[in-house]
Amino acid sequence: MITESGVRNTLTFVRVCTARGADMIVDMLHTNVGEAVDEASARQRDHRYVWHPWSPVKETVGDAPILVSGEGYRVRDAAGREYLDAMASAMNSSCGYAHPALIAAAERQLSLLPHFDLSVGTHLPVGRVAERISGLLPDGLGRTLFVNSGSEATEAAVRIAHGYWRNLGRPRDRIITFAAGYHGTTLVAQHLSGLPTNVTHTLDPFPVTRVELPVPARELRAPESLAPLVEAFERAVLDGAPPAAVFVEAFLNVGGGVVLPSGFLRALRELCDRTGALLVLDEVFCGFGRTGRVFGFDHEGITPDLVTMSKGLSGGYVPFAALSTTEAVYRSFAADPLIGGLRYGHTTGGHAVACAVALAVLDVLEERKLVPAAAARGEELLAGLLPLAEHPEVADVRGLGLVATVECHRPEFAAGLVARARERGTLLRRQGCSVMAIPPLVIDRAGVAELVRTTGKALEDH
Ligand SMILES: Cc1ncc(COP(=O)(O)O)c(C=O)c1O
The missing domain is CATH 3.40.640.10 (Type I PLP-dependent aspartate aminotransferase-like (Major domain))
Known part of the structure; x- marks a missing residue:
């Protein structure tokens, strides 16, 4: 669907591309919003000026993802990497990203x-x-x-x-x-x-x-x-x-x-x-x-x-x-x-x-009947993740609707699981020993299958 903002972004994109050349085009394609991103300086700026809630004070520049755009249940970072967002942003994305309505x-x-x-x-x-x-x-x-x-x-x-x-x-x-x-x-x-x-x-x-x-x-x-x-x-x-x-x-x-x-x-x-x-x-x-x-x-x-x-x-x-x-x-x-x-x-x-x-x-x-869809996708998600309960590091797998929890025995293992899933393109959330999959309600069957697959692989990678 063509939206007014989409047209404006495209026009800005074309104007800036013409003025600045090919490297910039690659960056802008990554962000998809007509704004050039220099990942290293964005990281430095954030490290120097931003106080992140619920986060340890950092002495060195971290490697947390710098997210620049999203569509549906996926987000894209400043380096152009795409992730399946099983954190639903701050657990609040229901209709997904870039919804025109x-x-x-x-x-x-x-x-x-x-x-x-x-x-x-x-x-x-x-x-x-x-x-x-x-x-x-x-x-x-x-x-x-x-x-x-x-x-x-x-x-x-x-x-x-x-x-x-x-x-x-x-x-x-x-x-x-x-x-x-x-x-x-x-x-x-x-x-x-x-x-x-x-x-x-x-x-x-x-x-x-x-x-x-x-x-x-x-x-x-x-x-x-x-x-x-x-x-x-x-x-x-x-x-x-x-x-x-x-x-x-x-x-x-x-x-x-x-x-x-x-x-x-x-x-x-x-x-x-x-x-x-x-x-x-x-x-x-x-x-x-x-x-x-x-x-x-x-x-x-x-x-x-x-x-x-x-x-x-x-x-x-x-x-x-x-x-x-x-x-x-x-x-x-x-x-x-x-x-x-x-x-x-x-x-x-x-x-x-x-x-x-x-x-x-x-x-x-x-x-879009997203409430019954959440129930149906949630059942698929839980059914897909349940076999992970056999892993010696996993204490329990449980879920309700479109939220599934893989409880680990050790918080360090849970943190490693989240990091390995991120390397494989899936953002999971951790609360102590619990690793939680909480995708936007608009996730489809293929997205749930991918989420199950990457979580399983991230567990095996250990
Ligand atoms: C159940 C529940 N209540 C309240 C809050 C607080 O909401 P907020 O972070 O918007 O202040 C949260 C946030 O995660 C929550 O999960």
Whole structure:
């Protein structure tokens, strides 16, 4: 399909080529965006000026890929090497790269109105996307707040849970979570997690009870693990002050790609109903098809009280996140003595361009039936990777929808596996001992077969 931006890039390409000669043409063909790339100086510049999050301080220039373009489920680096992106960028590419409809939606909204402050007025895309999201959620979750990142959605959800109980005149502030859960890195969001790298070294802003897994991660999905897991949450909820909320993911992503036992979320729903605690589902990773259903909690047919969303909603094209809840929670904020509403919001929350892109993402998910496709491709991926469980360095192979985890016995081995897969043209993600394959939802059968093949070869190479 010919897009306006495609035509502009081509024109720039032709103009620059004519002016600068053959070497430059080769570089520009590599980047595919009409911009010449000198890989060595790009690396030096990055090393000198950029502070990379979640990365060790480096004394020497590294060899991390410098990515310059992408199409579908593949990305290309500055040297012209192509990779199958089984990290889905930051686990957020749903519709793949260079999708013309998403680019067109952003361009159109940028030229109409980039944004308007939602604490003062409104704009058209925000109402439209809120309506579409409420149509995907179970009945009763029709009120949506927009922010910019998954962490901000967590931050808002915790504040709303605390505020809700304050509004009712019965303050509660304790939150129950998985110790191996991950909900982001604002101070509030990071405080929820018990993962070692998430210790914040600051005073506890509110009480959190972090539930440890009662069995190793690789055994958790077994039906026998349901009872001990539910008991652990029951103890956490019942021992101590009544909790404001139980805050969980439907699949522990950063916690090692852990599949929870069937029936767990239904049991949590029942526990929350019994004790009044709000049930918050963090769908930042699972939401919008990743697990083969629109939301991770859809596997259990439950209705949470609050749902947070981000990654797949804007497919990695623009920062965007959302939190949906019930009218009861929303209406309770009328009791706020100063503004009669929520004292929370960001300049770019509900950014009009992000809303327009999200609307286009939801169209693409629907038109291309990407949610059932994720379930089908996920089954092929897991079936292809399961034989790797026989390898002596592999502790477990598991998956849910279009996310598969190869858990290794040693983190060094997992790191080597990721490096060898990269040499073979596949980008895998590592969380500790777990190597995770999380391709964009648009991956096709051939892509899944290639992903299985390269992961297997990278394992054999050892
Ligand atoms: C389940 C979950 N919640 C929250 C977050 C935080 O989102 P963000 O990185 O956009 O702040 C992440 C990020 O990986 C996540 O996986």
